[in-house]
Amino acid sequence: xxxxxxxxxxxxxxxxxxxxxxxxxxxxxxxxxxxxxxxxxxxxxxxxxxxxxxxxxxxxxxxxxxxxxxxxxxxxxxxxxxxxxxxxxxxxxxxxxxxxxxxxxxxxxxxxxxxxxxxxxxxxx
Amino acid sequence: xxxxxxxxxxxxxxxxxxxxxxxxxxxxxxxxxxxxxxxxxxxxxxxxxxxxxxxxxxxxxxxxxxxxxxxxxxxxxxxxxxxxxxxxxxxxxxxxxxxxxxxxxxxxxxxxxxxxxxxxxxxxx
Numbered sequence: 001x002x003x004x005x006x007x008x009x010x011x012x013x014x015x016x017x018x019x020x021x022x023x024x025x026x027x028x029x030x031x032x033x034x035x036x037x038x039x040x041x042x043x044x045x046x047x048x049x050x051x052x053x054x055x056x057x058x059x060x061x062x063x064x065x066x067x068x069x070x071x072x073x074x075x076x077x078x079x080x081x082x083x084x085x086x087x088x089x090x091x092x093x094x095x096x097x098x099x100x101x102x103x104x105x106x107x108x109x110x111x112x113x114x115x116x117x118x119x120x121x122x123x124x125x
Numbered sequence: 126x127x128x129x130x131x132x133x134x135x136x137x138x139x140x141x142x143x144x145x146x147x148x149x150x151x152x153x154x155x156x157x158x159x160x161x162x163x164x165x166x167x168x169x170x171x172x173x174x175x176x177x178x179x180x181x182x183x184x185x186x187x188x189x190x191x192x193x194x195x196x197x198x199x200x201x202x203x204x205x206x207x208x209x210x211x212x213x214x215x216x217x218x219x220x221x222x223x224x225x226x227x228x229x230x231x232x233x234x235x236x237x238x239x240x241x242x243x244x245x246x247x248x249x250x
Contacts, residue, residue, distance in 0.1 A: 001227070001234040016141050016150055023148035025141055028204040040229070072225040073234050075217055079153040081225045092200055100197040100206045102126070104165070109126040109198050 004077040005033050012048055015080040017091065019098075020069040026091035027099040029058070031080065043068045045082050062122045064088035090116035093123070129202040130158050137173055140205040142216065144223075145194040151216035152224040154183070156205065168193045170207050187247045189213035215241035218248070 003013045012030040019026055029047040031039065035055050038046040045066035049056040059065030070083035092099040094115075101113025128138040137155040144151055154172040156164065160180050163171040170191035174181040184190030195208035217224040219240075226238025 014139055014153065016153060018150055025143055025150065025206055028139065028141060028199065071229040073227050073229070074153065074224040075219050075221075075226070076224075079224075081150055094200050096200075099199040099201075099204075101200070102198050104196040104198070 001073065001077065003031070003033075003036060003073060003080055007078050012050070013078060013080055015047065015082055017045065017066065017082045017084055019086055019091075020083045021085075024098050025100055026084070026086060026097070036080070039068060039082070040071065045084055058091075059087060062088065062090075062093070062117075064090055066091070088116070093119060095119045095122070126198065126202065128156070128158075128161060128198060128205055130161075132203050137175070138203060138205055140172065140207055142170065142191065142207045142209060144211055144216075145208045146210075149223050150225055151191075151209070151211060151222070161205070164193060164207070165196065170209055183216075184212060187213065187215075187218070187242075189215055191216070213241070218244060220244045220247070 032048040066084035072081040095117040102109040157173040191209035197206040220242040227234040228237045
């Protein structure tokens with residue numbers, strides 16, 4: 001059984017990323033076949049960056065890599081779930097633990113999440 | 126702030142669905158703008174069925190609806206997170222709690238998940 005890369009015109013399968021301790025959903029990303037195989041081989045979460053159009057070992061710049069604890073696949077083989085140990089405690093490039101740090105309240109989204117690092121310092125922007 | 130429907134050629138934004146109690150990731154689905162607005166309005170998880178090409182109130186057939194507890198959006202506005210109360214205890218049409226009931230072991234995926242109902246009985250297939 002393999003992820004259904006062939007189902008997607010761009011060959012990219014979405015990956016939900018979950019923290020193995022807190023069970024928080026950290027982020028969503030995409031894998032090419034190569035990125036998926038590299039993840040399985042190395043135990044380090046590796047994705048396809050759609051903006052940079054390249055293989056992306058998560059955390060190489062920030063140091064916040066993700067060690068794979070479990071890989072799961074859904075019933076239709078068209079979504080993966082990486083259960084990870086998030087090094088540095090933050091998955092989001094904006095410095096938050098989770099990329100889902102905004103929550104719908106009444107009619108708009110408000111920030112409700114813990115900021116772990118200052119992205120200006122980490123990425124030298 | 127709104128989900129970035131305009132970023133997707135098919136206008137569909139992916140939604141990660143998480144159980145509010147167990148924090149298990151239950152499934153992944155997609156919303157059109159209409160499905161999203163219906164979800165916010167009714168408090169019942171509503172998606173766009175890519176196979177049937179129609180608005181899909183999850184659980185109308187099986188009875189396993191999803192009551193919205195929280196809606197979150199990621200930093201790029203291109204993924205949603207529905208935190209839900211899963212009625213009937215099973216999100217997967219194959220009768221499992223979660224669609225991610227297969228886990229990678231050595232070189233293949235094996236079933237590791239709890240089956241709550243028999244899909245043959247529920248869907249009369």
